[in-house]
Amino acid sequence: MSAEFLTILPLGGGNEIGANCYYIHWGGTGIVLDVGIHPKKEGLESLPDFSQIYNAPVDDIILTHAHQDHIGALPFFIREFPHTRIMATYPTAIMARIALHNSIRILREQLIKHPEFKIYSHEEVELMLRTIRDIAYRKPFQCKGFSIPESEAIEAELYDSGHILGSCGVRLQKNGHSFFYTGDINLRAQSIEVPAQRPPGKVHTLLVEATLGATDPDALPDWDEECSRLARECNRIFSKNGSVLIPVFAIGKTQELLSVIWKLMEEGKMMKVPIYTGGIGRKVAKIYDKFRYMVPVQNPRRELKDIPQIPLNGNVEYHSLVQEPCIVLASSGMMVHRTASYNIAKVFLRNPYSAICTVGYMDEESPGYRIAHAKQGDKIRLTDYSEETRVQCEILNFRFTSHARRDDLLEYIFSLHVDNVVLTHGDADAVAWMGEQILRENRGIRVFAAEPGKKIEIPVIW
Ligand SMILES: [Zn+2]
Ligand SMILES: [Zn+2]
Numbered sequence: 001m002s003a004e005f006l007t008i009l010p011l012g013g014g015n016e017i018g019a020n021c022y023y024i025h026w027g028g029t030g031i032v033l034d035v036g037i038h039p040k041k042e043g044l045e046s047l048p049d050f051s052q053i054y055n056a057p058v059d060d061i062i063l064t065h066a067h068q069d070h071i072g073a074l075p076f077f078i079r080e081f082p083h084t085r086i087m088a089t090y091p092t093a094i095m096a097r098i099a100l101h102n103s104i105r106i107l108r109e110q111l112i113k114h115p116e117f118k119i120y121s122h123e124e125v126e127l128m129l130r131t132i133r134d135i136a137y138r139k140p141f142q143c144k145g146f147s148i149p150e151s152e153a154i155e156a157e158l159y160d161s162g163h164i165l166g167s168c169g170v171r172l173q174k175n176g177h178s179f180f181y182t183g184d185i186n187l188r189a190q191s192i193e194v195p196a197q198r199p200p201g202k203v204h205t206l207l208v209e210a211t212l213g214a215t216d217p218d219a220l221p222d223w224d225e226e227c228s229r230l231a232r233e234c235n236r237i238f239s240k241n242g243s244v245l246i247p248v249f250a251i252g253k254t255q256e257l258l259s260v261i262w263k264l265m266e267e268g269k270m271m272k273v274p275i276y277t278g279g280i281g282r283k284v285a286k287i288y289d290k291f292r293y294m295v296p297v298q299n300p301r302r303e304l305k306d307i308p309q310i311p312l313n314g315n316v317e318y319h320s321l322v323q324e325p326c327i328v329l330a331s332s333g334m335m336v337h338r339t340a341s342y343n344i345a346k347v348f349l350r351n352p353y354s355a356i357c358t359v360g361y362m363d364e365e366s367p368g369y370r371i372a373h374a375k376q377g378d379k380i381r382l383t384d385y386s387e388e389t390r391v392q393c394e395i396l397n398f399r400f401t402s403h404a405r406r407d408d409l410l411e412y413i414f415s416l417h418v419d420n421v422v423l424t425h426g427d428a429d430a431v432a433w434m435g436e437q438i439l440r441e442n443r444g445i446r447v448f449a450a451e452p453g454k455k456i457e458i459p460v461i462w
Helices: 073-081 090-110 122-130 224-241 254-267 277-289 318-322 342-347 367-372 405-415 428-440
Strands: 005-014 023-027 028-034 061-063 083-088 142-145 152-159 168-173 177-181 205-209 244-247 274-276 327-328 354-356 394-397 420-424 447-449 456-461
Touching: 023 177, 083 090, 083 394, 090 122, 090 277, 090 456, 152 420, 177 274, 224 244, 224 254, 224 354, 224 456, 244 342, 254 274, 254 327, 274 277, 277 447, 318 342, 327 342, 342 354, 342 367, 354 367, 367 394, 405 428, 420 428, 428 447
Parallel strands: 028 061, 061 083, 177 205, 205 420, 244 327, 244 354, 274 327, 354 394, 420 447
Antiparallel strands: 005 023, 005 456, 023 028, 142 152, 152 168, 168 177
């Protein structure tokens, strides 16, 4: 009988939705899963702590999807570990290009407060992305460390995780032990995305996201019911000559909501009004269209480009948006200061006939959270430094989630017959709830909570 350890070292993320980055050391091979940037922090603090692996073998990076909390720190990582092989699905690689180029502008704004922060250039992004190896779902490949010659090959395979286009979970296998990282996962269908594929057979060690661990499933309505409610509420707003602003993330949520709205309009359930969509969301929609026959989607015959849309560019006067009924899909999803949705929200807030419809998670410190928790007549400040605004429009909150509900996650974990569960990508309450429920089932599963800098060593015996 031989024994070795599978080591999981979170370099960021772990107990929050932050700079997701997990270093896996197994039999002499070092694999980094995701290299995210913290969406709320600034400067060096927003990056994973790479110094923890300066003296360890680092061979491969596998990216699960193109959201900033999973890829945003990639150029910083490559600057420190330029020899690393990067792997991702093809849609993720293409969307990463858009996301990383776009965030240079945001990072530049941090330089005044954080001069020590050496941000990356457009040229660095281009050079780095040329080296990405694209990997298809369910096509096995090998990761073999080159820094330690006697390292053994790890068999790897990617599975669709149902979260956004190209998103994947990562399976690593060696000597009969199977490790699986879910990335961000959704186990139910959205409008475009299909439910996640499950890895076949037993998973000995599972690194699983727990975003909605503290959210009561009763507060998460069924997707179709939520579509019907959206149609009803929008029709009510349109009938009093109002418009609807939906703040959305550019990658994933924009395309899903665009698809939802058009389906409702085509089925005659929602009044047909002009739809405005923002620049990055439109670029990403083209990628959704391009890959619709190459990755699993609900209906590859539907193309987002066939949906009539007006570009939300510099020619659109934001004040004109509340003069005739329309729907505006604008990023950012949390109405972050100075983004399109933030600036448009300021116009909508002053219009008593219109509505702002939130559709997803809002961080407590975001302007979106303050708006989502306000009602008509309230006085709110969008940021700590902005002046008070009276909320004159309606605020309607919906949940169109792209993350697995906690009851689905538990069923998923038990269905994989796991021995070790490492909970991540959730706040303390979310991880605690999930951990307690798994232990309560008393199936002999060992439960760990991922914490940045805290090494988890799993004995692998064969
Ligand atoms: Zn994500
Ligand atoms: Zn995430």
